[in-house]
Amino acid sequence: MILDGKKTSEKRLSLLSEKIGESGLYPRLATVLVGQDPASQLYVRMKHQACERVGIGSIGIELEAVATTQDVLDAVHRLNADSMISGILVQLPLPSQIDTHAVINAVDPAKDVDGFHPMNLGRLFSGSPLFSPCTPLGVMTLLSEYGIDPTGKNVVVIGRSIEVGRPMAALMTNANATVTITHSKTVDLSSITRKADILVAAVGRAHFVTEDMVGEGAVVIDVGTNYGEDGKLCGDVDFAAVEPIAQAITPVPGGVGPMTIATLMENTYRAEYLRSCGSLV
Numbered sequence: 001m002i003l004d005g006k007k008t009s010e011k012r013l014s015l016l017s018e019k020i021g022e023s024g025l026y027p028r029l030a031t032v033l034v035g036q037d038p039a040s041q042l043y044v045r046m047k048h049q050a051c052e053r054v055g056i057g058s059i060g061i062e063l064e065a066v067a068t069t070q071d072v073l074d075a076v077h078r079l080n081a082d083s084m085i086s087g088i089l090v091q092l093p094l095p096s097q098i099d100t101h102a103v104i105n106a107v108d109p110a111k112d113v114d115g116f117h118p119m120n121l122g123r124l125f126s127g128s129p130l131f132s133p134c135t136p137l138g139v140m141t142l143l144s145e146y147g148i149d150p151t152g153k154n155v156v157v158i159g160r161s162i163e164v165g166r167p168m169a170a171l172m173t174n175a176n177a178t179v180t181i182t183h184s185k186t187v188d189l190s191s192i193t194r195k196a197d198i199l200v201a202a203v204g205r206a207h208f209v210t211e212d213m214v215g216e217g218a219v220v221i222d223v224g225t226n227y228g229e230d231g232k233l234c235g236d237v238d239f240a241a242v243e244p245i246a247q248a249i250t251p252v253p254g255g256v257g258p259m260t261i262a263t264l265m266e267n268t269y270r271a272e273y274l275r276s277c278g279s280l281v
């Protein structure tokens with residue numbers, strides 16, 4: 001079975017659009033893009049398009065590739081103080097001269113729709129999340145839409161990033177899975193991944209997950225967004241080889257990516273909703 005993230009994200013965006021319409025609220029997302037990386041520009045553009053589609057206002061702040069940490073912090077501080085802005089997204093990766101941790105730490109946790117602030121990661125880790133990172137939360141939503149319950153399952157995550165691997169493991173733990181995080185220093189990776197009921201690949205290398213790493217009947221989630229030599233987008237999983245043995249698998253494109261964007265929209269609405277109730281000051 002193919003887990004269709006495109007279709008599922010469309011469904012979630014339609015529902016969200018109705019919900020926003022009925023709420024009388026007008027959420028607004030601010031994106032911060034530093035430099036001219038074409039992939040980052042594309043992703044930010046897609047986020048603004050999704051905003052438009054569901055009735056979320058959006059503004060884009062663009063800084064030059066040579067911007068300093070202080071320049072980015074200044075932009076974030078202005079957005080924190082701007083009562084018109086519900087959510088802030090600083091597009092990653094930032095150019096190497098910028099202190100990414102300092103920037104993430106500067107975002108008001110109540111506007112942190114990416115869920116990368118240590119307070120939001122801490123809340124997620126402690127089982128009482130406020131905003132969870134969009135990609136792993138989108139994976140949870142996709143599984144839930146297909147009736148796949150992680151309870152009691154062996155979940156293996158390949159990758160330990162703050163954006164995906166670690167929060168993915170926390171969300172799966174909160175959902176009662178038994179979780180293993182693996183990474184580049186893991187010894188005998190395939191003996192671990194073969195035991196997974198649900199395998200999440202967040203490596204960043206095309207065709208990294210081959211059929212010998214996947215057990216018969218596993219659910220395979222491909223978080224990779226790699227550009228092949230042909231310039232085409234591809235995931236971390238060798239889809240053609242793995243699809244026949246998987247019970248369910250996400251394609252790239254059309255899998256996790258669109259769910260990431262839909263979840264960002266849901267988080268942004270949530271930020272505005274919580275603010276309107278005065279739940280967050």
Ligand SMILES: Nc1nc(=O)c2c([nH]1)NC[C@@H]1CN(c3ccc(C(=O)N[C@@H](CCC(=O)O)C(=O)O)cc3)C=[N+]21
Nearest residue numbers: 043090091092093114134225233253254255257258260
């Ligand atoms: N602060 C921050 N938050 C992010 O959420 C974030 C980020 N930085 N930096 C980069 C990654 C990557 N990311 C994607 C979002 C959507 C697709 C997506 O929708 N992809 C489409 C295809 C798009 C295409 O045509 O290339 C698909 O998979 O079907 C992919 C990747 C968000 N990220």
